[in-house]
Amino acid sequence: MAIQKKNGTEAEIETETGAETGAGQQARRGWMSLLARAPETLLLALWSGYGASPSFDWLRRPETGAVMVRGRMGGTGAPFNLGEMTVTRCALTLQDGTVGHGYVQGRSKARAEAAALIDALMQTGAASAVRRAILDPLAEAMATTREDRAARAAATKVDFFTLVRGEDG
Amino acid sequence: MYVAVKGGERAIENAHAWLAEERRGDTSVAELAVAQIREQLSLAVNRVMAEGSLYDPDLAALAIKQARGDLIEAIFLIRAYRTTLPRFGATNPVETGKMACDRRISATFKDAPGGQVLGPTFDYTHRLLDFKLTAEGEVPEAPTAEPRHEPTPHITEFLQGEDIIQREPESEATPGDLTRQPMSYPSGRDIRLQSLTRGDEGFVLGLAYSTQRGYARNHAFVGELRIGTVAVEMEIPELGFAIEIGEVELTECETVNQFAGSKTEPPQFTRGYGLVFGQTERKAISMALVDRALRWRELGEDDLGAAAQDEEFVLSHSDNIQATGFLEHIKLPHYVDFQSELELVRKLRREAGVEEVREAAE
Structure with a gap:
């Protein structure tokens, strides 16, 4: 894992080769994906509720940009460019050298910063506390929202029935 | 072609000030919040995101407010904003x-x-205006059923x-991007x-x-x-x-x-x-x-x-x-263009003897 000096530039943010493999990587992928999609008010409320404010140095200050979203022809064929979406990213390092990355949908720098700090803390001894205080409630709330929509959709599913025609048939 | 013309700064400033006032409308009516547009005019927001080619509901809602509901103007604002963003990369194709x-x-x-x-x-609605919507009121909760979890x-x-x-032929070829190549x-x-x-x-x-x-x-x-x-x-x-x-x-x-x-x-x-x-x-x-x-x-x-x-x-x-852009540019000053056309038509008319005919009639 690359450790950078304060306010490092983008060129200094190297690929964390070999930092994680297998299960570790899968777990990190899971929480980063959760943080990227988290609703802002909920994430910031949970983060401030957690109460930690670890000191850190920026490797990359929060910046907003776009990513080109791709689709596939016919849903399964060759890729094509669908359009862009906004993303905000940042990278930071805790005092012990742990690097946290924040990649979140939208333009909120506060969300990206919270995501990067949570990502960093999840790689430290604080992981299980952070998971309990932030990630679990976040995942639960997001699953509930999803379930609510799916339940509404399910109620609009058509039940076909065949009409019996004629009185004496 | 059109030629740059100086002057009109004050008129333009005042026009924009009036535009802002008209955008706000009657101040005795509550102002629209961007979040209200995002939540309650979501299909307009979706169109602006699709044609603005940038997925960001808050920005699209802001653009609609700024454009006074003119969706093409809102799309224009989104396209202009989009060009200011650095591109971080491309995603995997969505599944x-x-x-x-x-x-x-x-x-x-x-x-x-x-x-x-x-x-x-909207399918199967009767397309009758619903005057209940003119009054504020609670929306009854939509029914739910056992949700489906499998894809x-x-x-x-x-x-x-x-x-x-x-x-569909399978391929992982990098697609062309019309925002980057002519x-x-x-x-x-x-x-x-x-x-x-x-x-x-x-x-x-x-x-x-x-x-x-x-x-x-x-x-x-x-x-x-x-x-x-x-x-x-x-x-x-x-x-x-x-x-x-x-x-x-x-x-x-x-x-x-x-x-x-x-x-x-x-x-x-x-x-x-x-x-x-x-x-x-x-x-x-x-x-x-x-x-x-x-x-x-x-x-x-x-x-x-x-x-x-x-x-x-x-x-x-x-x-x-x-x-x-191309259509509306023709409303911008084309004084010099038009002046030369005017000269030309007058000359042609002279050559065709129009002046003489009129004089003879008088």
């Missing part, structure tokens, strides 16, 4: 087969696995089992789809309608229409693996069209494809029809000279920002 569907219908298979799910649709399979998968519908013709289907998905809804709808009325014969069935959210996944270079960086709402339409077969292909169904940001059903169906019409060359069909078959015509006129 619409894993979509969390709010709506999913098929006009071809009644008993499709996953069922016919209507979702929050909803694409309808075309079932036809593919029999090979009775054309397969257009050239003939273009690929990748560029055509990118152009159609951000194209003007009215224009694409009109072309699609023309194909239904016989200008490029292809009778389309809506094999499937689905609306819902998909995860957007991207490789993060500094991590060395992919994460979900967000989720987007999409509308996908797959049409099933008749095809008699060619020298190399047996008779089978062919497909048109539409995929658009947001809940944008009319646009996605239109896109699929026009996509299918534009595929005549690769399917070995005849060029019937229809507008919807003419790739250059379709692609060069589908962008409403290009169109409105």
Whole structure:
């Protein structure tokens, strides 16, 4: 894992080769994906509720940009460019050298910063506390929202029935 | 051409000040919040995101407010903003087969696995104005049922089992990007789809309608229409693996069209494809029809000279920002141009003896 000096530039943010493999990587992928999609008010409320404010140095200050979203022809064929979406990213390092990355949908720098700090803390001894205080409630709330929509959709599913025609048939 | 003219600064400033006042409207009426537009005019927001080619509901809502509800002006604002953003990269292609569907219908298979799910649709409403909406009031909660958790399979998968519908060739080729490279013709289907998905809804709808009325014969069935959210996944270079960086709402339409077969292909169904940001059903169906019409060359069909078959015509006129830019520039000062035309017409009239005729009449 690359450790950078304060306010490092983008060129200094190297690929964390070999930092994680297998299960570790899968777990990190899971929480980063959760943080990227988290609703802002909920994430910031949970983060401030957690109460930690670890000191850190920026490797990359929060910046907003776009990513080109791709689709596939016919849903399964060759890729094509669908359009862009906004993303905000940042990278930071805790005092012990742990690097946290924040990649979140939208333009909120506060969300990206919270995501990067949570990502960093999840790689430290604080992981299980952070998971309990932030990630679990976040995942639960997001699953509930999803379930609510799916339940509404399910109620609009058509039940076909065949009409019996004629009185004496 | 038009020539820069000095002057008018004060008039312009005052015009913009009045514009701001008109935008606000009657101050005794509460001001619209951007969040209200995002939540309550969400289909307008979706259109601005789709044609602005930038998925960000808050920005689209802001643009609609700023544009006083003029959606093409709002799309213009989004396109302008988009150019200021650095591009972090491209995502992996979204997997619409894993979509969390709010709506999913098929006009071809009644008993499709996953069922016919209507979702929050205008279909089957009576299109009668609802005066209850003029009064504020609580909305009764929508009924719920046991949610479905397994993914909803694409309808075309079932036809593919029999090979009775054309397969989409698998490919991981990097698609062309019309925002980065100038257009050239003939273009690929990748560029055509990118152009159609951000194209003007009215224009694409009109072309699609023309194909239904016989200008490029292809009778389309809506094999499937689905609306819902998909995860957007991207490789993060500094991590060395992919994460979900967000989720987007999409509308996908797959049409099933008749095809008699060619020298190399047996008779089978062919497909048109539409995929658009947001809940944008009319646009996605239109896109699929026009996509299918534009595929005549690769399917070995005849060029019937229809507008919807003419790739250059379709692609060069589908962008409403290009169109409105060129159209509206003619209202800007063309004094010098017009002066020279005026001189010319006067000269021609003199040469034609118009002056003499008038003098003689007097």
